Amino acid sequence: MHAYRLRQLQANSTALLLNVATCASGALVFASAGHVDPVAGCLVASGATATAGPGARLAHAMRERTQRLVFASALLALAPVIALKPVISNPANDDDAKEDGGPTHAGGGGWNGLGASRIAMPPAEKIAYYVGLGAAVGVASGALGIGAGTMMSVGLALAGNMPHKTMLGTSMVAQIGPGLAGAWAHARLGNLRLDLVPALAGGAMVGSFVTSEVAVDLPEEGLRAAFAAFVAGLGMHAMRGALRMPKV
Template identity: 30%
Template sequence: MTTASCTTHCLAIRGAQMVGAAAGGFGSLVGVGGGVLIVPAIVNACPSIPQRVISGTSLAAVVATGSTAGAVYLGSGLVDATSALLIAGGAVLTAPLGARYTARLNCEALRKALGWWLIGVAPLVPAKALFFSSPDVTAEPAPADAQLSPVPGAVGIVGSAPEAGAVAVAALAPAAAGSEPATAARELALRPLRPADALTAATGCLAGFASGLLGIGGGTVVTPALAVVTGMPQTVVLGTSLVAMIPPSVVGLLQHSRLGNVDWRMGAMLAVGTSCGSYIGSQAALAAPPGVLEAVFAVGMVFLGRKTLGAAAKAARAAKDAAAARAAAAANGAARVPGP
């Protein structure tokens, strides 16, 4: 690595906490691990770092974001336990495959894949409003004849409105004043499986591959899929996505580590930043008015996708210029060789 490259790398490491904080806040608001911001940020700050190392290292931050923000959503009862389990199971199987496949793609291809995917998923979450009517779960009134009621702090999961495919979040009704809190209110409850869960599991498989391949945590696959297909309230989508992607992100991180694709010093600093940012972001998401989270997702994905594609185009131009320079040098050398 040249002196200039080393200097840029050090600058990237020193700025990792700031990048991580921004990525954690953003990721917890849109249901992605934060890698979608970290990857293009490091690419732009330090193009000399191989894409496979950036992808592997960013998973350390993805794990931190999912763990911190997921705990906040889980504590507020905004996680569909059954969907999270199905997604995580499928993703764990395919995350190592995605990590291995990074060696078969060049940096330009990886950046283009990431950029176009981000732009492609941008309109999916706002489109949910065209198909489902999903008021924020915490604003729903408690059913008069139900033992369970959707309230903040709930952890259990129940199904509702099967014709809309919506998932409501529920917990045991608050205990009477002066009584001990119900133990069941702190436990996740699995709902019965339904036909649509096959698609949820398939989404997990695709998300795991994307997590291992691009270091994005898979949330950009899971979040729009859950929002559009199931009609979950966006807060439940965020919580379920973040919790579900923790196991495959850990698997992908370990696989990248075995392949030598993790800069642990930078990864640790990124994780510290994302932990702080994701806590703040997830708290803000819980207080966001209806529609705001969907709009943030759409705008954020388009912005990051275009930025990543710009970085890919810049790298392609640099590679083309380098190839032209090598060809010119070879031609000049051949011209100087005396004939027989």
């Protein structure tokens, strides 16, 4: 928004495609390290992809100040949930104590980037949860842009004993489909700045690959704290900008 003088809707719409590039690159790294639950990722993605288009149309009808307020409020609400995930979920099942012993997967099993390993479908109630989570995140993805990825991450973390790194990798996989669907809907509505995408997407892929290589080797607790702090800072910045806008 600041660099290219974009409106909130243009920024959110264009960021969807940049987020696809970021997630595709980062997902490769996390998958190669075994930090992806492919079943959970596909289930969430199926629900999210179906509802991203309606979310984009909803955003197109919203006033810009309302978009900014909703975006900022969502991030500020999610930051403490990320930080307190071990308390909210069952600490006994958290992977923090096992971070050097390989990932634990709460859904269908791990994927090391070379093929599936012991992939099995989760219980019916968890399938319904993943698809429902995806549907809600899809609407948010179309309406709020990349802020929905944080919502998806928190929803996956609260689904059970999914460790933080697996939650991040699975969330990256699940964001690709709805990101493309939401960007396509915004492009048809004239909100997407395609001229900005190639260079920014290339930079996003490089940055995502490099930082993901670092992230997979970081301690779970430190990674979670940094993620929560970033989300809180982004939310406060967005809220300050929204409150400065005129109400009409």
